[in-house]
Amino acid sequence: SEAVSSHIQMAIVVGGGNIWRGTSDRARGIERVTADYMGMLATVINALALQDALEKMGIPTRVQSAIEISKLAEAFIRRRAVRHLEKGRVVIFAGGTGNPFFSTDTAAVLRARESGCEVALKATKVDGVYDSDPKKNAKARRYDRLTYRQLLREELGVMDLTAAAFCLENPVPVIVFDFFREGNLERAAKGEDIGTVIGGDHD
Secondary structure, three states: OOHHHHHOEEEEOOOOOOOOOOHHHHHHHOOHHHHHHHHHHHHHHHHHHOOOOOOOOOOOOOEEEOOOOOOOOOEOOOOOOHHHHHHHOOOEEEHHHHHHHHOOHHHHHHHHHHHOOOOOEEOOOOOOOOOOOOOOOOOOEEEEEEOOHHHHHOOOOOOOOOHHHHHHHOOOOEEEEEEOOOOOOHHHHHHOOEEEEEOOOOO
């Protein structure tokens, strides 16, 4: 709510991994395309829950879905999404890209580019991107800045390779930060020095 009250236009891409993940052990035996569509439906559930929570805080929202589900959400229309943002509404994007085989990482950078966002924020449980798992390696080194070429070459795992390749050809800076530290979302949205900034194509 602090970030929204700062008059920052904000769009959110939600995942569905807490409910269903198409590549999980639970999905084993289910055709990949079907499992991925089930994951898209899970993102709609999360989007509606998030919308309810935000509106109880007095924050106007709109849910737009990449899969048609007109009883619950608007269809994704880029111009309409931009107009909602201009009117101070938080836009919640559900349904991923609407296509199987693509993650919500790809959906996030795609929607950021389509909506004219200045930056994409990737909220995580750690304070940036490390060269190895900091929970397992006390000597893990955190990056302040990374290029997309580094991300692709070193396969650091912060986002899937399809999303990173998209950003390489369609530049949008991504800030990876600790979502669970109070005030971090607002600081990241304001462009303060926080987490790891991923951007550019030169090492």
